[in-house]
Amino acid sequence: MPGKSNPRGLSAAAADRIVARLLRFRIEVPSWGYADTGTRFGKFLQDAAAVDLEDKLADAGATHAYTGITPTVAVHVLWDFPGGYDPAVVRLAKRHGVRIGSINPNVFQDQCYKYGSVTNRSEKIRAQAVGHILDSIEIMRATRSKYLSLWFADGTNYPGQGDVRRRKAWATAALKKAHAALPRGKVMLVEYKPFEPGAYFTDFFDWGSSYVYAKAAGPRAKVLVDTGHHPHGTNVEQIVAWLIDEKMLGGFHFNDRKYADDDLTVGSIDPYQVFRIFNEIAAYEHETGKDLDIAYMIDQSHNIKPKVQAMIQTACTVQQLMAKALCVDRKALARAQAKEDTVGAEQVLRSAFDTDVGPLLRAVRKKLGVPADPLEAFRASGYEREAAKTRRAKRKALGLTGASTYA
Ligand code: RM4
Ligand code: MN
Ligand code: MN
Numbered sequence: 356m357p358g359k360s361n362p363r364g365l366s367a368a369a370a371d372r373i374v375a376r377l378l379r380f381r382i383e384v385p386s387w388g389y390a391d392t393g394t395r396f397g398k399f400l401q402d403a404a405a406v407d408l409e410d411k412l413a414d415a416g417a418t419h420a421y422t423g424i425t426p427t428v429a430v431h432v433l434w435d436f437p438g439g440y441d442p443a444v445v446r447l448a449k450r451h452g453v454r455i456g457s458i459n460p461n462v463f464q465d466q467c468y469k470y471g472s473v474t475n476r477s478e479k480i481r482a483q484a485v486g487h488i489l490d491s492i493e494i495m496r497a498t499r500s501k502y503l504s505l506w507f508a509d510g511t512n513y514p515g516q517g518d519v520r521r522r523k524a525w526a527t528a529a530l531k532k533a534h535a536a537l538p539r540g541k542v543m544l545v546e547y548k549p550f551e552p553g554a555y556f557t558d559f560f561d562w563g564s565s566y567v568y569a570k571a572a573g574p575r576a577k578v579l580v581d582t583g584h585h586p587h588g589t590n591v592e593q594i595v596a597w598l599i600d601e602k603m604l605g606g607f608h609f610n611d612r613k614y615a616d617d618d619l620t621v622g623s624i625d626p627y628q629v630f631r632i633f634n635e636i637a638a639y640e641h642e643t644g645k646d647l648d649i650a651y652m653i654d655q656s657h658n659i660k661p662k663v664q665a666m667i668q669t670a671c672t673v674q675q676l677m678a679k680a681l682c683v684d685r686k687a688l689a690r691a692q693a694k695e696d697t698v699g700a701e702q703v704l705r706s707a708f709d710t711d712v713g714p715l716l717r718a719v720r721k722k723l724g725v726p727a728d729p730l731e732a733f734r735a736s737g738y739e740r741e742a743a744k745t746r747r748a749k750r751k752a753l754g755l756t757g758a759s760t761y762a
Contacts, residue, residue, distance in 0.1 A: 360718030362710050365682065370715060373681040376646070377719045382609070382673055383427045383456040383652040384666050386435050389414040392656045396761040399658050402743035406750055408435045409447060410742070414663050416451030421733045422670045423723030427456030429504065429652055432491050433464065440494050455498035457544070457650060460491040463508035463552075473529035474509040474522035474558050481525055488533045496538055502606070502650050503537065504579060505530075506546040510553015510560075522558050527571045534573035544579035544605040544650065545569045549586055551616055561585075562594045566603055577605025581654055582621075582632070583612040592631040599639050599647065606650025607632075609673060618656040620665050622672040629673065630708050633680030641685050661739060667730050674719075678712035 361370040389405040391398055405411040408430075415428040428448065432440070448455050462472035462484040470476065472484035488505070495503055509526065511517040534543055547565040548557055559565055562578055569576035578598050585591055598604035609629070611619040622629055636647055651673070657665040684703055691699035717727045726732035750757065 360714045362682070362712060362714055364706075364710070369682075370718075373678060373715055374718050374722070376640075376681055377674060377678055377715065378722055379646060380674065380677060381424050381426060381651065382670055383429050383650065384415050384418055384425045384670070385429045385652070385654055386411040386415070387431060388653065388655045388657060388666055389662045390434075391757055393658050393759075398757060398759045400757050401661065402747050403739045404662055404746065406746050406753070406755065408444065410746060410749075411435070412444075412448050412451045412453060414666075414742075415448075415453045417663050417733070417738055418666045418670065419453055421667055421725055421729040422674075423720065423725040423729075424674060425453075425666070425670050427454050429457040429459060429654075430455055431459040431461055432487070432494065433461035436494075440497070442497055445498055455500055457502035457504040457652060458491050458495045458498065458500050459504045459506065460488045462487055463506075468508070471509045471517075471522070471558070472507060473526045474507075474517070475525075476517075476521075481529060485529050485532050488529070489536050492533070492536050492538070492541075495541060501540070502542050502544055503533070504544045504546065504650075504652075505533070506548070506579075507557075507559050508552050510555070510557035512554045514555055516555065519556070526558050527568060530568050530572035530576065534576055537573075537575055541575065542605060542650075543569075543572065543576040545572070545576055546579040546581055546584070546608065548581065548584040548616065562598065566598070566601070569603060569605075577649075578603050579605050579608060579650075581608035581610070581616075582628075583608075583610045583616045583618060583654075591628060592635050595632050596635040596639075599635060604647070604649055606652060608652050608654030609669070610653065610655045618654065620655060620657070620660065620672070621653070621669045622676060626672070626676055627708060629676040630679050631704075633677045634683055634704065634707075637677075637680040637683060638685070663733065663738065664730065667733050671716075671729055675712055675716060678715050679708050679710055682707040682710045682712065 360374060361367055389411045391400050391404040393399045405414055419425045462468060467480050467483060473481055475481050492503060537543055545565040545568050547559045547561050549560045565578040569578055580595060582591060609621045611621050611624045613624050640647055653669055688700055688703040691703060720727050
């Protein structure tokens, strides 16, 4: 008879192991996922959206209170500390039951970066970009953050515009400087994206480029995989497996997409892909008996969905898909592979994906002291109504209209 937290087909010992692993799983939320965002054509406003960092931390606190698995918040330095970093923010986060997580420098929005930041042909501008990264490292120290998360908008729009190899050399030199300034025990993540805003090329364009940059920068530089940053058809789980094998996987920015870097909620389009990614992680952890030490992060922008709901929905989806990947019967898979039983091997994955992991998740949530259905509990809580009221008043007092147009 299957026990309470024990879906059909899983032994009690396997169920316990899965619950124990899920209890150690945490995922970071992005501060920007709580703010009003839109498309490049305009911003869409929600009354309950966060107005400032305090609101973002409150929303992150609510996400964590309902899910129990999102104790840290990633920040973008210039978005979250527009008036400069204030150490009081650490206390503010604590008051909301969360901590500051990865620190993301902004070297893409100032006018001086029109032709690039760390790849700009002007030495002065490159130095300015490095200076901002070094300032961000100081913030890391103050917030005791483990990860410096680097994304560069650098790229060109037209053939002939830039010298590919010189730009590569400039970027490498900048990353080396950043790595040299990293305090002990800290990790530098190098993200990549094959398009946008560079329409012809980006300087950090795929996992191979991030790998080469990270190797050159130093041993604590690793590759950050944003699931939405690949050309269509890319086998993301294969990239993940390779990076794990090379000890170069630094972490993830999870989101889903249909066409481009859409930043949709995880699993809204293709939950099976997320499952296949976690399957590679679970396989490695099964083989080594160790948790993979990487940064699990959400990188989403919620233009239409209410912000906190979107984040809770995402955190629960990631947790669910990880649970399913942990259900893969590794022995049965190895047996099928050894016999070249292609159908049987795939079925092992499919039956794990089809497993109802609800009982496992309920057991985990009970232990974490959060509602069995975090999303429904949050929707019924009245948090959004209250936030809309106070934030509407705050916007009015600050004279913020928030409106913006493309041109
Ligand atoms: C990019 C990327 C980075 C994000 C920047 C601003 O699309 O996903 O992670 O922080 O946007
Ligand atoms: Mn990202
Ligand atoms: Mn992105």
